[in-house]
Amino acid sequence: MAEAEKQIEFWFDFSSPYGYFASAHIDEIGRRHGRHVLWRPCLLGVAFKKTGVPLPITQPLKGDYFRRDWDRMARAEGRPYRFPDKFPIAALAPSRMFYATDAKDHDAAVRFARRCFAAYYEEGRDISGPETAASCGVDVGLDREQLLAANEAPAIKDLLKARTDEALAKGVFGSPFFLVDQEPFWGSDRLDMLDRWLERSGW
Amino acid sequence: MAEAEKQIEFWFDFSSPYGYFASAHIDEIGRRHGRHVLWRPCLLGVAFKKTGVPLPITQPLKGDYFRRDWDRMARAEGRPYRFPDKFPIAALAPSRMFYATDAKDHDAAVRFARRCFAAYYEEGRDISGPETAASCGVDVGLDREQLLAANEAPAIKDLLKARTDEALAKGVFGSPFFLVDQEPFWGSDRLDMLDRWLERSGW
Numbered sequence: 527m528a529e530a531e532k533q534i535e536f537w538f539d540f541s542s543p544y545g546y547f548a549s550a551h552i553d554e555i556g557r558r559h560g561r562h563v564l565w566r567p568c569l570l571g572v573a574f575k576k577t578g579v580p581l582p583i584t585q586p587l588k589g590d591y592f593r594r595d596w597d598r599m600a601r602a603e604g605r606p607y608r609f610p611d612k613f614p615i616a617a618l619a620p621s622r623m624f625y626a627t628d629a630k631d632h633d634a635a636v637r638f639a640r641r642c643f644a645a646y647y648e649e650g651r652d653i654s655g656p657e658t659a660a661s662c663g664v665d666v667g668l669d670r671e672q673l674l675a676a677n678e679a680p681a682i683k684d685l686l687k688a689r690t691d692e693a694l695a696k697g698v699f700g701s702p703f704f705l706v707d708q709e710p711f712w713g714s715d716r717l718d719m720l721d722r723w724l725e726r727s728g729w
Numbered sequence: 730m731a732e733a734e735k736q737i738e739f740w741f742d743f744s745s746p747y748g749y750f751a752s753a754h755i756d757e758i759g760r761r762h763g764r765h766v767l768w769r770p771c772l773l774g775v776a777f778k779k780t781g782v783p784l785p786i787t788q789p790l791k792g793d794y795f796r797r798d799w800d801r802m803a804r805a806e807g808r809p810y811r812f813p814d815k816f817p818i819a820a821l822a823p824s825r826m827f828y829a830t831d832a833k834d835h836d837a838a839v840r841f842a843r844r845c846f847a848a849y850y851e852e853g854r855d856i857s858g859p860e861t862a863a864s865c866g867v868d869v870g871l872d873r874e875q876l877l878a879a880n881e882a883p884a885i886k887d888l889l890k891a892r893t894d895e896a897l898a899k900g901v902f903g904s905p906f907f908l909v910d911q912e913p914f915w916g917s918d919r920l921d922m923l924d925r926w927l928e929r930s931g932w
Contacts, residue, residue: 729805
C-alpha cells in the first residue's frame with residue numbers, strides 16, 4: 527500500500543480542544559516530511575464507552591487540569607482560544623458534513639474542519655447545531671443546503687459510523703490520534719515525537 | 730514560602746513506567762533552573778479510584794498503546810527498559826521505605842528510588858516485595874533491617890497515606906505529575922513544556 531505509506535492519519539473529535547491545538551501544526555509536519563495528512567473526524571464518545579472510561583472533562587481532578595492546560599497552551603502558542611460555552615458536544619453534524627464534503631474534495635473538507643474548529647474554540651459557537659455547522663461551510667465556499675441534506679442522509683450517517691468503527695479497529699482511543707505507517711501517536715503533546723519519528727524513520 | 734518556590738515537586742508511582750522514564754530527566758531540568766527536585770512517591774490506585782477511572786493498563790485500547798509506547802520510548806532514549814513480569818504492583822513497600830529514608834536524608838531516598846526503578850523496569854524484579862525493596866536499599870548503602878521495620882511501622886504507613894492525600898489535594902491524578910509554584914504538569918511528555926515554563930517563568 528504505497529499510497530497509505532505516504533500519509534499521516536489525523537484522527538480527532540471536534541469536541542476535543544487538544545484536537546484543535548494539534549490541527550494548527552499537523553499539516554506543517556506533513557509538508558516537512560512529504561506526507562499527505564488525512565483528516566479523520568470521529569465520535570470519541572463511542573471510544574470512551576468502549577474503554578470504560580468516563581469523559582476526561584468530567585473526571586474530578588483531570589477535568590480541572592485539562593481546562594487549565596488548554597488556557598496555558600493557548601497562551602504559549604498565542605492562539606485565540608476560549609473555552610466553549612457548551613462543552614462537550616456530540617459533533618454529529620460537523621462530522622457528517624465533513625465526510626459528505628470529503629467524498630468529493632478532501633482539501634475542501636479540511637478547510638471546513640478548520641472553520642468549525644475556529645467557530646467552536648475561538649468564537650464559542652455551538653457547532654453541534656446543523657445550522658451553525660452549515661454556516662461554517664458557507665464561510666469556506668460550500669453549499670448550505672447540500673450540507674444540511676448531508677446531515678440527514680442515511681449514507682453519510684453510515685459513513686461516519688464506519689469511520690468511527692475504523693478508528694476503534696485501528697486502536698484510536700483519544701483525540702488527537704495520529705497513525706503513521708500503522709505507528710500510533712496519541713495526544714497533541716506527541717507532535718514532537720511524531721516529527722522525530724518521521725525524521726528518523728522510527729526507532 | 731520562598732523555600733517551596735525553589736522546588737519542583739515530582740510526584741510518581743513506582744508502578745508507573747512513565748514515572749520511570751521521567752526520573753531520568755527531571756533532576757537535570759532542576760539543575761538547569763536552580764530548582765531542587767522533591768521526589769514524592771504516592772499510590773495512584775487511590776487517585777484512580779477517586780477519579781472513577783479504571784487503571785490505564787487495563788483499558789482495552791489504551792493499555793495496548795501504552796505497552797508499545799514504553800518500548801518505543803526506551804528505544805528512543807536508549808534505556809535498558811523491559812516490561813516487568815508483574816505489573817501493575819501496589820508499591821507500598823518501596824514507597825514506605827522511601828519516606829522512612831526521606832525523613833533523614835532526601836538524597837539517600839532519591840538514590841533508593843532510582844535503584845528501585847532500575848530493579849523493576851530494567852531487571853524485572855518485583856519491588857512490591859519487602860525483601861526485594863529492602864535489598865535495593867542495601868545496594869545504595871541503606872540498612873536492610875531498618876527498611877524492613879519501616880515497612881511495618883504505623884507512623885510510616887500513616888506518612889505514606891498523608892503524602893497520597895496531599896497529592897490528591899494538590900490535584901495529582903497521574904504519574905508522573907510535576908508541580909512548579911503550584912503550576913501542574915502531567916506526563917513524561919510534558920517535560921519539555923515544564924522546561925520552557927521554567928525558562929520563561931510561565932506564559
